[in-house]
Amino acid sequence: MEKNFSFEKKDKTYYTYDQYGTNPMPAFGPVGILALPGAVDFSEKVNHFLLERRREYLDVIAEEDMDPGFLRDDYRIPLNLVRFSSGEGKAIIESTVRGHDLYLICDPLNYSCTYKMFGFENRMSPDDHYQDLKRVILAASGKGLRINVIMPFLYESRQHRRSGRESLDCAYMLEEIFKLGVSNFLTFDAHDERVSNSIPVGGFENIPTSYQIMKSLVKVIPDLEFSPDKMMVVSPDEGGIKRAMFYASILGLPLGTFYKRRDYSVIKDGRNPIIAHEFLGDSVEGLDVLIVDDMISSGDSMLDLSRILRERGARRIFCATSFGLFTSGLKRFQEAYDQGLINHVFCTNLTYHAPELLACPWYTDADMSKFVALLIDAMNHNASMTTLLDPSDKINQLLNRIQN
Numbered sequence: 001m002e003k004n005f006s007f008e009k010k011d012k013t014y015y016t017y018d019q020y021g022t023n024p025m026p027a028f029g030p031v032g033i034l035a036l037p038g039a040v041d042f043s044e045k046v047n048h049f050l051l052e053r054r055r056e057y058l059d060v061i062a063e064e065d066m067d068p069g070f071l072r073d074d075y076r077i078p079l080n081l082v083r084f085s086s087g088e089g090k091a092i093i094e095s096t097v098r099g100h101d102l103y104l105i106c107d108p109l110n111y112s113c114t115y116k117m118f119g120f121e122n123r124m125s126p127d128d129h130y131q132d133l134k135r136v137i138l139a140a141s142g143k144g145l146r147i148n149v150i151m152p153f154l155y156e157s158r159q160h161r162r163s164g165r166e167s168l169d170c171a172y173m174l175e176e177i178f179k180l181g182v183s184n185f186l187t188f189d190a191h192d193e194r195v196s197n198s199i200p201v202g203g204f205e206n207i208p209t210s211y212q213i214m215k216s217l218v219k220v221i222p223d224l225e226f227s228p229d230k231m232m233v234v235s236p237d238e239g240g241i242k243r244a245m246f247y248a249s250i251l252g253l254p255l256g257t258f259y260k261r262r263d264y265s266v267i268k269d270g271r272n273p274i275i276a277h278e279f280l281g282d283s284v285e286g287l288d289v290l291i292v293d294d295m296i297s298s299g300d301s302m303l304d305l306s307r308i309l310r311e312r313g314a315r316r317i318f319c320a321t322s323f324g325l326f327t328s329g330l331k332r333f334q335e336a337y338d339q340g341l342i343n344h345v346f347c348t349n350l351t352y353h354a355p356e357l358l359a360c361p362w363y364t365d366a367d368m369s370k371f372v373a374l375l376i377d378a379m380n381h382n383a384s385m386t387t388l389l390d391p392s393d394k395i396n397q398l399l400n401r402i403q404n
Helices: 037-059 126-138 169-179 191-198 209-218 238-251 300-311 331-338 369-380 392-403
Strands: 031-035 079-083 089-093 101-105 113-118 120-123 146-150 184-188 202-209 231-235 256-261 273-282 289-294 316-324 344-348 363-366
Touching: 031 037, 031 120, 031 369, 037 101, 037 126, 037 344, 037 369, 079 126, 089 120, 089 126, 101 369, 126 146, 126 169, 126 231, 146 369, 169 184, 169 191, 191 202, 209 238, 209 344, 209 363, 209 392, 231 238, 238 256, 238 289, 238 392, 256 300, 273 300, 289 300, 300 316
Parallel strands: 031 101, 101 146, 146 184, 184 202, 231 256, 231 289, 289 316, 316 344, 344 363
Antiparallel strands: 079 089, 113 120, 256 273
16 A cells, blocks of 8 residues: 555644655654653654644544554653662663664753762763663664664763864764764754864764744744844854844844954863853844854853943843853843843753743743754654755745734
């Protein structure tokens, strides 16, 4: 019986359901989701949306005609990361993965995970999460049909290039896990996607988050006017100008940028310290400003820029990043909000966020779990992901809807 996977576009503002065309590929194998400790909650949501997606196939094909394991109640496979009292560990996959198309989901920034070593409670560092990922890959090797890694925040992504006698951590990480047998690697809004040059024959996807952030932005701030005389997009530095150019182009807004004036005679914490932020661009007086970046680390630079823009007469300031780390806590952001320096911050739920952050009136998480579920479904069919990965059409549809 020929299988027809053609779907109506049920949600025209989100994703097309006919992405597999008229000649679809069969599923590569039964999907298996292996959620590492830092990604358990996110993986639960991904599993929910994947099940929801798979049930839609019942509209066009009977369940008895589906491949074994294609439609299940739960795509997650039990995983146990054991820690010995010395701090050493091992991975145990507690159910069969033979013949499965495996998707390992890892959040290297989840600092809420802990383990005991010599009686002390330790928080897991990104290095600990990465070591666990390698353990799971090794546990699945030779059994799973294909191993795919979904690491939303690219481990060591800020150490993507070498200066002098420095380690080249991110490139080596990618090289190492592909040598362990990984077939595909998915990450989001990488600090510098050129790091994929370290694996020229590997399947590496750097996926934008701009549509989901825009969707949250217009929902939370419904009175935004995307007009050149009402709003401006600003990049916090020259390294993020490409990202800001995309937002400015798709929204039809003017673009401004800051550059960091540094003291190159001094090295502090491995970097030349920033002396001042200098703004390049037209006047922001009376305009809403959208500052876009890949991440908020401590947030000091973002708040400094917001203060400068306020001094230049900006009306409202919104910050939009893929990853909100808030490594120095939330106090300064709360104070900036109370003082009127920032109006709202938008990040994604691709990394762990503490309940205290989620409760802040100035913060919104853009949910990426449905998107990740659809990516898994497409990859499982070896289907083209062009429609999914390109946010342009979806953002245009979103803008048309709110403007009409």
